[in-house]
């Protein structure tokens with residue numbers, strides 16, 4: 455089975471600092487593999503281990519994406535493409551760039567994370583499925599392949615739904631689907647020496663989204679903190695209104 | 698102005714209709730009979746999938762020339778938003794919690810996992826709407842109900858399993874006592890229940906508590922990927938206050954935190970905090986509440 459896994463690199467959101475106007479300082483933030491992309495990689499590699507085949511990773515990112523691709527290799531991805539030219543979260547552009555590449559690679563399954571941790575938009579799977587005319591299953595917590603069919607259990611808001619679909623299919627995964635492996639030193643060393651295919655996109659961003667402000671949510675909390683065993687009386691008093 | 702709203706979740710749908718009621722003419726495509734919230738036409742389908750629902754929505758959109766399409770951000774909603782965005786070649790602004798169109802469209806959404814709020818001006822036509830955008834309100838106006846016949850789908854459901862839910866809806870609670878990993882074990886829930894009871898509150902929790910350890914059912918998870926709550930009092934016990942958790946409690950009126958780590962980020966985002974062991978602080982607080 456030929457599997458493509460889509461990997462995203464995001465800024466390390468824990469490192470975000472604010473300037474004196476409470477605005478995010480977005481420059482020079484360290485990048486890392488997005489949480490759900492790791493679940494996607496783990497899913498793809500587990501499927502390969504179970505059903506045989508090959509896993510190809512694709513990152514639409516910047517020249518810094520090599521670290522994420524090496525991590526993917528260490529986890530078991532066989533071959534990788536980095537497409538440079540990513541500038542910002544713009545799902546239509548990301549979908550165009552990725553689908554152009556996907557069309558060049560033989561595949562039965564495309565795996566990606568359900569929502570990325572920066573924008574949380576979760577639009578990419580639908581965009582790609584429509585663009586590539588593939589079957590779409592999202593927020594998967596279990597995937598079983600059976601010949602030409604794939605059975606996927608998806609986590610919806612109020613229920614878990616198991617659906618049957620034909621291959622090829624595009625499946626986005628939820629964080630609960632697995633625990634991404636931590637590769638050992640040998641694997642990490644070997645991954646470092648593997649070739650990464652690096653390309654550049656000619657898809658252009660439009661300037662159609664004007665950011666009026668990008669600020670931390672207002673914090674008007676009182677921040678009255680008690681230490682050394684104090685505060686019980688005061689807080690009990692505040693809570694008195696409840697009764 | 699005219700808009701088309703899609704939702705497969707009746708509660709989200711009511712919120713979205715109420716948010717746009719009187720701001721524009723509303724048609725709705727959904728699987729529930731939500732007829733007294735102010736929509737003109739309610740197109741109701743049964744058992745739809747991403748393919749046949751998208752197809753119907755595109756037909757409606759092309760026929761009725763809506764200015765905007767709003768889609769509730771559910772699992773199915775996000776699939777459909779992606780498909781429509783591609784098929785109509787219109788960009789989609791995701792996860793909005795505010796929409797104004799006085800002169801141009803200005804929306805707000807969280808970014809960087811809740812660390813910042815992006816206020817953006819665009820001419821986009823499709824939007825996914827984060828849950829909890831507004832309080833649902835019934836109105837006198839009654840909507841037309843139209844039966845929507847969907848085409849066959851390429852998907853087939855094999856089975857459905859209702860998720861465990863733990864009774865009351867925490868988004869409606871006035872007082873929430875919320876537990877984090879600091880509680881240590883499921884058995885320790887007993888030790889904080891007296892506080893929940895004394896305040897006639899609801900219990901809720903952080904993501905690890907609800908999802909990873911399953912000390913509480915999933916519908917009790919507060920945060921970015923859980924419920925956004927708006928109680929008068931939110932009492933966080935043994936919760937560190939990571940950004941994704943805070944995204945769920947921005948609309949709480951008063952936040953009280955008990956945590957043994959003085960440097961826990963929750964103390965930057967609370968109104969009142971006690972630095973201390975929750976297992977000593979909570980019983981004392983319960984005593985005080987009972988004795989006064």
Ligand SMILES: Cc1cc2nc3c(=O)[nH]c(=O)nc-3n(C[C@H](O)[C@H](O)[C@H](O)COP(=O)(O)OP(=O)(O)OC[C@H]3O[C@@H](n4cnc5c(N)ncnc54)[C@H](O)[C@@H]3O)c2cc1C
Pocket residue numbers: 489570571876877878879880902903904905906918919920921922923924934935936937938939940941942945955956957958961973974975976
């Ligand atoms: C994409 C994404 C989405 C997410 N969505 C959510 C979400 O919706 N909701 C959510 O909650 N999280 C979410 N998270 C996870 C989030 O980042 C944190 O990991 C999580 O909120 C931490 O939960 P916690 O505070 O219970 O645990 P911890 O961070 O481990 O904090 C435990 C706290 O308990 C304190 N403590 C320990 N013992 C005691 C004691 N005896 N008395 C008092 N205090 C004590 C400790 O000092 C510590 O501060 C998400 C993460 C990602 C990547």
